Amino acid sequence: MTTAPQTVRTASGAPEVPEARGEVSRAVRRRLLGDPGALPDGPEIARCDPYGEDLQLALHLCYALHYRGYDGVPDTLEWDPHLLRTRALLEHRFESALRHDCRHRGSVDEELGALLVEPAEATGVSAFLASRGERWQVREYAALRSVSQLREADPYLWVVPRLRGRAKAAMVAIEYDEFGCGRADRMHERLYAELMVDLGLDPAYGRYVDAVGAETLAAVNLSTFLALHRRLRGALVGHFAVVEVTSPPAAGRLVEAMRRTGAGPAAERYYDEHVEADAVHEQLVRREAVGGLLEDEPDLASDVALGIAATVLLEDRLGDRVLAAWAEDRSALRAPLGPVEPARGVR
Secondary structure, X not given: OOOOOOOOEOOOOOEOOOOOOOHHHHHHHHHHOOOOOOOOOHHHHHOOOXXXXXXXXXXXXXXXXXXXXXXXXXXXXXXXXXXXXXXXXXXXXXXXXXXXXXXXXXXXXXXXXXXXXXXXXOOOHHHHHHHHOOHHHHHHHXXXXXXXXXXOOHHHHHHHHXXXXXXXHHHHHHHHHHOHHHOHHHOHHHHHHHHHHHOOOOOOOOOOHHHOOHHHHHHHHHHHHHHOOHHHHHHHHHHHHHHHHHHHHHHHHHHHHHHHOOOOHHHHHHHHHHHHHHHHHHHHHHHHHXXXXXXXXXXXXXXXXXXXXXXXXXXHHHHHHHHHXXXXXXXXXXXXXXXXXXXXXXX
């Protein structure tokens, strides 16, 4: 059995550049590594599957420059005009697909209302893990989610200077909790890294990007795409609302999964924290972040609804992909995880 590709943590704390998954991502990767060759043009990107491996990895490579970057890649490439042009073409392809696939979305109240209704019998990945998931599936889930959870709260900070009043205050209040209320050891991304150690996974930032599929990358890319564009501030608040509204019940099920599979105290603590904290956040985000934004800028209602619908769409695609693989008793990763790794400290 093969093991997942290795994305190595280096002395800089940044990962190495992930491997390409097609011609578009290969060209972007080459540019990051110093090759001055041509980047993909509009027609080439237009031929890409907007949710596919090649486009989503290329977009992820571009977005990484706005976070911690990659080892050996110059910081100046964050604002390289050629890469920015390519990123804009990739984003246009992605956004066009999302707007088309979410064209039948309802109002903000309808979209949020659907999230607040828990079915009598829960479905989805968290329900599967709680009821019958095995330890190897819990580990895969943790690896899949690590791509976003190791920078859990970061993209939402970009929206703060673009808001005002109630919406701004609510976002800052929630983010303060996400960043541990001023304590580095309580930051949610830190708690997630400790969860990974409990499960015998490498907690290094970016470690499992090579191992996850396009569905994971698309779900992760969405928040950064929305966050980097002021015109999409309403959609980012909608995205944030989905995360906070759906977190408490899912976290409760994942606590059960961690306990049932003996994942470890840090694994349980991460989801216990989210059951409690996100129950408060859910009220704040609906009443103050969404409510305050729409009171100040009612014309953004359609964008908020788009953010909600697009998030649900991509999360459903990811969940379906994972459950389909597990139903056939095969890995939901591009290659299965290797054996449990030696315990290491969390940085």
